[in-house]
Amino acid sequence: MVLAAGRGERLRPLTDTCPKPLVEVGGKALIDHWLDRLAAAGCSHAVVNPCWLGEKLIAHLARRGDVPPLRFSPEPGPGLETAGGIRQALPLLDAASFLVVNADVYCPLDVAAFVRRACRQLEAGFLAHLLLVPNPAHRPGGDFALGEDAMVYPDAEDVRGEPLTFAGIGFYRAELFLPLPAGKRAPLAPLLRTAMREGKVSGERHDGPWVDVGTPERLESLRRQLSAADEESTP
Secondary structure, X not given: OEEOOOOOHHHOOHHHHOOHHHOEEOOEEHHHHHHHHHHHOOOOOEEEOOXXXXXXXXHHHHOOOOOOOEEEOXXXXXXXXXXXXXXXXXXXXXXOEEEEEEOXXXXXXXXXXXXXXXXXXHHOXXXXXXXXXXXXXXXXXXXXXXXXXXXXXXXXXXXXXXXXXXXXXXXXXXXXXXOOOOOOOOOHHHHHHHHHXXXXXXXXXXXXXXXXXXXXXHHHHHHHHHHHHHHHHOO
């Protein structure tokens, strides 16, 4: 699932007329970076949850054809938040476990390798496997703590682990979301913290490129980085 319902308040006025997932970096929309990676990894189908300017998002994605095949889980304004959106999409996901990524995150992740590692963790009894990154300047305290045992703890200051930031990329069992009422707003963090207290969440650290494209400054910084990388790779 590619989460695409956000309004993008901090990117206004750009997102007044452009859905945040369609903001371009590196020559294509943020969401297309993810969908291309999912297709390359052999994804059987992906679910997208349009909300703000959803008709523009759907029209753009229709031009992709079936690469990968897409299903849409529209949300009413202002959206159902992360866990609520996933809960509503469960029938379309149609799987016991699945990958969820934030459309507004840029991360050239090896999706297939991450899913393989995550599947092993879920087979061991975990409900979720999260990708965590070193704390960026805009989130110096982090979100959770990652232990040497690959367990994720709900308090970033937990002495059993290293404080890290959730990358907006995770692999989940559907049963994690089933207790939530369908069609209701629900954030993801409280749900994850409850599962963490039960020892049901594992994670891994990612030290490669990662940007939460949440502000104009971060957007322009990422565009400069990708442009410089393209120039260096041009013969």
